[in-house]
Amino acid sequence: MRLIAHRGFAAVAPENTVAAVRAAADRADAVEFDVRRCGSGELVVIHDDTIDRVTEGTGRVVDCPLEELQRYTVLDADETIPTLAEVLEALPPDVNVNLELKDEDIAADVLETLADADVPNRVVLTSFLISELRRVRDLEPSQPTGLLVSRDQRRPVTTAVELGCAVVGAHSRRCLLTRLVPRAKAVGLEVHAWSVPGPTVARILGWRGVDYVSSDRPLSV
Template identity: 70%
Template sequence: MRLIAHRGFAATAPENTIGAVRAAAERADAVEFDVRRCGSGELVVVHDETIDRVTDGSGPVAGVTLAELTDYPVLESDERIPTLADMLAALPPSVEVNLELKEPGIAADVLAVLEDAAVDNRVVATSFLVDELRAIRERDPDRPIGLLASRHLETPVTTAVELDCDVLGASRWRCLATGIVPRAKAVGLEVHAWTVERRSMATLLGRRGVDCVSADRPIAV
């Protein structure tokens, strides 16, 4: 069982920031962060469609330039919303990365940034967006990809196989209450479960065959 720091342990640090990810890398096997495009075209690391919740600014990320984003501290810290390039440059070399594509149309640019960064870390491109994963796979056959199964996706294992995924992610309850884990393991998929708050839940998921659990704070797994 491995531990993924969700947004860099969002409950204990300013989420999706360089400082959070660096600190989380000391306590987790992998770090997870979210990528979307800002108003001036750069790829930035932020979860929400707007900056309202994580900064004292307002408006959609897609309508705010990178220069404007740097004016806003994240969750009253000294951190700022980073570019994907800056986040990759700051990664400790040993930590695995789950990079979630949050919006359509960014797959090619994500791959370009990854190529320029030339990091040694294992970077798994994940998404709920099937078309983005398909675009990643078409452009980079060797890139690990992971399908995140929304509650509306009725055939997650079949879809993941069709996309040639390496990873299938699902909610902890879906992992426990359905047959998704054994079906995924039977076809060689690595299974990730989100979001876990207690060691007891991580232990139970591990017994069911889950490989990694995502958490908002450090837990022993």
């Protein structure tokens, strides 16, 4: 079982920043970060649809041009909201990547940015948005994708297979309390579990058959 640094270990670093990703790469097998489109069209790395929680500014990401976004610092650190290209450039080559598509209609530009960056890392494009996963499959069938399972998602394993996904990701409780993990493993899907609070739960998930656990802090797994 392997460890994913959720947003670059958000509990101990300014989440979704270049510094967080670089630091997490030394302590995890994979880093996870979130991608949206900002008001001037660029792809930026930020989780929320507004900047209110993580910066001193206010407003929706989709309404803010990049120049404005990068005037703010993230969580009182000496870091700004980065572009996707900047994060990809900062990645050490030996860490895997989970890149979550947070907006609709960004799949094509994400694929183009990945092609331009030519990173050697294994990159899995994940999303709750079935339309975006379908778009990735249609544009670049060889690109690994992962379905993130929402609370009300029915038949997630079947949906992931229909979308051609390599990965299915779900909350740790769902991985522990339902048949999702054995069903996913039976059809060859890699399983990722998120919101893992500590090493004990991580080990139980590993025994259950989970391949990667995602945490906001470093864990000894």
